[in-house]
Amino acid sequence: MPQVISRCPVCGRRLKVVKLQCEHCETAIENEFTLSKFDYLTPEELSFAETFLLCRGNIKEVEKALGISYPTVRSRLDQVIASLGGRSIPAERQTSQRKREILDALERGELTAQEAVEQLKETGGD
Numbered sequence: 001m002p003q004v005i006s007r008c009p010v011c012g013r014r015l016k017v018v019k020l021q022c023e024h025c026e027t028a029i030e031n032e033f034t035l036s037k038f039d040y041l042t043p044e045e046l047s048f049a050e051t052f053l054l055c056r057g058n059i060k061e062v063e064k065a066l067g068i069s070y071p072t073v074r075s076r077l078d079q080v081i082a083s084l085g086g087r088s089i090p091a092e093r094q095t096s097q098r099k100r101e102i103l104d105a106l107e108r109g110e111l112t113a114q115e116a117v118e119q120l121k122e123t124g125g126d
Helices: 043-054 059-066 070-083 091-107 113-122
Strands: 017-021 028-033
Touching: 043 059, 043 070, 059 070, 070 113, 091 113
Parallel strands: none
Antiparallel strands: 017 028
């Protein structure tokens, strides 16, 4: 069954649902229904959000699951947050948080010293 579209193919604005119908008895209900914010995500954004949730927000696991780098995970997460109407975290705060995550992972033994150094370099931390 095709997935519901959320944007008008003519003007690109948001669509609203006006009819629901039972698959079994074909009872139909007409009214104005709203879609959730998630229905307006692109298929790529929705797939990323699902992966992020299935990984319980563990960015390291998202990196592994999608085969992408930490900065790419953060960028995609920021895009999803923006699409949902949220504000993204300023870059300097993200960098600071990432450095703390790397050092915490090193302390827990999840990273070697060399891996931590490489990841810190990616964040711009010398």
